[in-house]
Amino acid sequence: MKKSQIIILVVGIAVIGLLYSLPRVVVDNEEGNAEIVDQGNISGPSVETLHDAPLSEEARETLDAIASKLKGETDKEKFAILADTLALIYAQVGKFDSAAYFLEQAALKLDNLQTWEKTGEAYYEAYTFALNEQKVAYLADKSRTYLNKVLEVNPQRLDLKTKVAMTYVSSANPMQGITMLREILEEDPTNEDGLFNMGVLSMQSGQYKRAAERFEELVRYHPDHLQGQFYLAVSYFESKQTNKAKRQFQEVQSMTTDPMVLASVESYLEKL
Incomplete structure (x- = not known):
């Protein structure tokens, strides 16, 4: 989920709530056999609903x-x-x-x-x-x-293919999105968006050890990826890898001065 979407919104344990607000997909240990839950009506809203908000x-x-x-x-x-x-x-x-x-x-x-x-x-x-x-x-x-x-x-635009994949994750056919992400990583094993999104999907389905593996790969190739560094720490925390979680949260502290991120990190460290 590129662009800005998650880390600046995180305050303390709210990060977990945000994960559960993502498209609700169940992914097994091989990141397959996904199923969607409660998609509801997919007909489009009116144009007025879309852009006639108060200004x-x-x-x-x-x-x-x-x-x-x-x-x-x-x-x-x-x-x-x-x-x-x-x-x-x-x-x-x-x-x-x-x-x-x-x-x-x-x-x-x-x-x-x-x-x-x-x-x-x-x-x-x-x-x-x-x-x-x-x-x-x-x-x-x-x-x-x-x-x-x-x-x-x-067709070589993997950045756009990743976005398309993530839109399928919230559709009636989420496996199509997961398959696309796998294809991206087969073509480019270091792909930043592919690794990040696979990690997020694993977190959302409660597979924190698998998520940690994805985020470990991500930060190995993209060490400045703050969201990935933070989610790696959360994945360690949730998978009971206490020592790794502590070191990783401290690593995040050294990477940013953002008060919202630091407050969230501190809340986790207090629980360790």
Whole structure:
């Protein structure tokens, strides 16, 4: 789950709660035979539900003015510029689904590799922050649609393939995502996103020793990966490897000055 998603949100034991808020998949010791639990209705929410969230009056006036220009713009390039501007504003206020929606409008006009990737990435970011199951499924499907268009042209883009894999984990066919992650690691055993996400999935299913193995691989090849270092410590802690957990939490302490991360580390150390 790239980009920012987890470590800065962690305070103390809340990290475990966050793991259980991820797509609910059961993975065996070989990271296979996964099954999804309670996916619910996967039909898409309305556009209004996606991007008509409350904004400040000033921000709303700015957005309305640009949106008004967008409706009347017939030139494809100018339309795309206006749509990108709207997307940027929405992203800056944390409304990632709205940003993705407007990038998609530009992609529908220009229909090229660059706009497909921007739209797919934007929908993936919105997906990573979504909480409602219906919305998660809708945003995941949108992300796959555009990222797969890029992968058809550039199948070597393992970074995008990893994102597609993770959207499948929250779908009715989670094994497809796990299979894709395995394929990525077969092609590139040091792949940062692949190792991290396999570790997270193992944590979520309670396989902390297996998770520790994944995170050990991750930090061996990518020692500056703070999330991986932290989750390695948590995996040691949960698998009762007390001495390793203590040393690893101390390692995390030496890597960051982020007060939220340090507070979380301290809470674990107090329990050791």
